[in-house]
Amino acid sequence: DPGETILLEGENVDRVEFRDVNQRAIQATLKPARSEPLLLGITKASLTTESFISAASFQETTRVLTDAAVRGARDDLKGLKENIIIGHLIPAGTGVHRFQGVEFMVESSFYEEEILPLGDPEELVAEEATAD
Known part of the structure; x- marks a missing residue:
């Protein structure tokens, strides 16, 4: 029952x-709407997402992309899947928009000076021997 809503x-x-x-x-x-929950299978659930990019990656690619083009659809790239497909940062962890302008401060360690360069282990042993 849609009640007096736009549904x-x-x-x-x-x-x-x-x-x-x-x-x-x-x-x-x-008057609010009344409804019953509907459990969708994986195929139907993937095709009914807000993201047409995510839906197109699953099944019925041509139909999904054609429908999106005809409707003039816009994908806001809110989910993980569509951001991975496009090659953007995923909206999780430091990829979340609220963290993108944040600078992280890392304290330097007093061990930094003792980090040895990568090289042949025999050369490193020879350098230590000549230093003594």
């Missing part, structure tokens, strides 16, 4: 979007 009867929407639509309806003193 259509029988429409499948994400749980988060459903909650947002209902919250706006309640705030506007309108």
